[in-house]
Amino acid sequence: MGNVMETQCPFCSVQCRMTITEKIEAGRKTYDVAPKQNAASEGRLCIKGMNAYQHALSGERITEPLMKKGGQFVPVSWEEAYKLIAEKFTTAQNESGRDAIGVYGGGSLTNETSYALGKFARVALQTKYIDYNGRFCMSAAATAGNKAFGVDRGLTNPLSEVRQSGCLILAGTNIAECQPTLMPYFTDAKENGAFIIVIDPRNTATADIADLHLKVKPGMDAALANGLLKVIMDSGYVDEVFLSKRTTGFDEVQAHVDSLQLEEIAFITGVPKEDIEEAGRRFGQAASGMILTARGVEQQTDGSMAVRNFINVLLATGNIGKPGSGYGAVTGQANGQGGREHGQKADQLPGYRSIENDEHRAYIAKVWGVKPADLPGKGVSAYEMMEKIHAQEIRSLFLMGSNPVVSNPNANFVEEGLRKLDFLVVADMLFSETAQLADLILPTAAYLENTGTLTNLEGRVLLREAARPVPGIVKQDWEVLSDIAESIGKGAYFSYSCAEDIFEELRLASKGGIADYYGITYDRLRREEGIYWPCPSVDYPGEKRLFETSFPRSDGRAEMVAVPNHFPKERAGGKYPLYLTTGRVLGHYLTGVQTHKSPTLEARQFESFVEIHPKTARSLNIQDDTLVKVHSRRGEIVVRSKLTASIREDTVFVPMHWDGMQNINKLTSEELDPASKMPGFKVCAVSVTPLPA
Known part of the structure; x- marks a missing residue:
């Protein structure tokens, strides 16, 4: 029997459990993956989970800090990386104010990292500009x-x-x-x-x-x-x-x-x-x-x-x-739920508290040991941060576990903006399209190497423990944040020795908030597998079913509201006669940074496509399985046609997992929902034309 790794899938919000057994056969390593019982998945695994080990163990992992010199990435020490960050961040804030730096997170980060990232933005950098890619998932x-x-x-x-x-x-x-x-x-x-x-x-x-x-x-x-x-x-x-x-x-x-x-x-x-x-x-x-x-x-x-x-x-x-x-x-992302509860969103503080509520600010400031007045105010949503980067109001960006060049709407505009930055730091485990634009890349742990909690789609908090050591000189997300804080003189606020230390502080920070984790501990999670929030005390079982007797609003009642019939801001017609909608396919995840590194998953689906109704295709002179150009007011892409009667005649569908000339978000609109600031990814007007031979 070889090395046995107990873990859970890093992809969707079900968080299925698994055992990965590493074996040496005929001089080469092989891996057996077996599903493990857990309450949500009931011992099932999908094709992505079965192959999730492949990207984590890939030879393409980033295993040391990389600095861009003369247009090429060269390895540097952590000390050199931190020195550069301290210099660049200090200069940016001295010259252009505290909000000249933005922080951009991800919905797959653990609760501990999400919490530390929010604290890092507001205490170490004192910038109001923080948001995360979960804005595009659940907002x-x-x-x-x-x-x-x-x-x-x-x-x-x-x-x-x-x-x-x-x-x-x-x-x-x-x-x-x-x-x-x-x-x-x-x-x-x-x-x-x-x-x-x-x-x-x-x-x-x-x-x-x-x-x-x-x-x-x-x-x-x-x-x-x-x-x-x-x-x-x-x-x-x-x-x-x-x-x-x-x-x-x-x-x-x-x-x-x-x-x-x-x-x-x-x-x-x-x-x-x-x-x-x-x-x-x-x-x-x-x-x-x-x-x-x-x-x-x-x-x-x-x-x-x-x-x-x-x-x-x-x-x-x-x-x-x-x-x-x-x-x-x-929920779409692994920790799309927990990621928005503890401070990665522009308007939120831990425990789902509001950054604009004086009482909430005072409570969190006390937990963090700072003055309420020193906490910055509300920033802007993820895409609006890209607009501020484009306008050069945000001059430097610290990005962790996200790939905005592919995931944001109006992606050409986003890439233009990121190229204007004075300094871009990306903390990630693989070369994403955004990492390739960075001035500095910091290598971080994959899910197999990282201990922390994640909150599944039910609101059930789960503990995922590290199953193997990190490769090279890779660090944990929270270690990177603590070290940068130390380099800019704020280390005293980030003196953690392990993920559990952060969770203990998170428990206190969330106490009495809407998302109350105070009664949840690592020991309980190891014994009970998962605990629903709210959980206000260690002897409380966690609330499985909400709203049995009342709703947590001031009058105890749910609020109904009349909703007008809404039409999309961009309508199909004229030069752009079809509606484009986007989504996922079984074998890939988000922008594909991880799943494209899996040989098994990549072999299943190595290129994007556009689904189009046969009747519509005939009228446009488009054959099945041919390259076509899809064009919107913002850009164009080239993908392969897939004729199917399963889609509406006025609609085409393209998945979201590819970059470059197949990146569907080069077409999608920057129009946002006024309340949640969610982009309207699911509707824009396009034309589809055959590519000349």
Whole structure:
């Protein structure tokens, strides 16, 4: 038996457990991967998890600091790297003020690193500019949940209750390809009699299990939710008792919905009226119901309000706070949930506190040993930081575990901006497209080498322990932050010796906050596997199902709000006759930095593609499996055509995992949701033309 590594998958928010056994056979190393029981995945692993060890053990890992000299990266010592950072950061802030430096994080960082990064920005650098790529993942649902319920936690009830639900609406979520180990929950629910409704412009692998597939026009989800509400209200399926005791705003919603015509909603959404009627009737009649949303609904310029309207559907029918009933935002990234709870977002402090609330600022300042007045104010969202970089208001950027050149909308603009920076530091384990633009790259630990907690899509906090030592002179994320703080004279605030030290401080910082982790300890996590937050004391079991008796708002009630029928800011027509929507494929993850380094995953899908309806392709003289140019107002890409009747005739789909001339975000719009600052990735207007031979 060789070296055995116990770990959990670094990719999606299910956080499946696994054992990786390293063997030497005929003089070469081989690896056996076996799934391990955990409550969310129930001992399953998908193709990405089975091959996740490949990027972590890749010969392409960065194993020493690299400084750009004469256009080439050359190895330097950590001391030399820290000296350069201290000089550059000090000069930038002396010349242009504290906010001349930006900090940009990632949704796969542990809770400990997310916490340390927020503290690093606000205490070591004292800059207001910090945000993270999770802004593009969960921010619309987070805004909606906070406004409607008073709290934002991925699922309001445990995954196990999916099997008990009478009717499930999966809106803009392709679980079969994004969180495949969760699919048995839904197939079991169906066997138990649940009626499953999928809302998606494409007939995805998830839509294949649906009893009813609503093939909505991209960007029209809020209007479709209004159609469901109209059917529910007109047919008398509202829960009057629940509405009167547990909600506010229903009368306003009803008056708005009464003014709408179902025929008009069917026309603007592209969903047949009889399908909307059946969906509303099925959900209204069910004894219990759950609605899960994901990026399809959320990555819109009205994403937060579209989610609010699906929450209206739940509240109108009283389907929350009881078994088999609730809302869930299906998190994309490994720690998309925890990453936004402890200070990586522009407006947040640990425990989901607000940076603009004087009481919250005073509490965190006391934990950190600084004056409240010394904490900077609210910064801006991730894409808005790119605008400030482009305008040269932010002159230096410290980036950890993210790849904005590929992940941001309007990617050509973003790359132009990053090239203007006086100084770019990237902390990462692999050469991302953004790292290639850096002045300095700092090598950090992969998931196999790094101990810390992550919070899964249910709001269950899990402990992932290091399974092997770091290669070369690689450091942990938090060590890098502590060392830089030391180099600029702020080391006293970052005197940690291990990840658990940071978690102990995080517990205290989160105490009494919305996301209260105070009752969670490493010892408990080792014994209990995972603990739901809020968990205010060490003898508290953690709250699996939220809102059983009240909502954490000042009046204890959930807030309903009328949501107008919204049209995307960019409409198809004229020179750009088609709607473009984006998403994921089973074999890759985010911008592909990790999965493209996996020979097994890369062999499955080595290039991008555009899905286009055969009828549409014929009208454009496009053959199957040929190179085509996809063009928007912001740029163009070249990808391979894939003809399929599974997509709407007015819509094309391109996945998000490729860079360069296949980078779909060269086309997407910089328009943001006004409330959550989520970009409208899921809708822009494009043309598709055959590439001349």
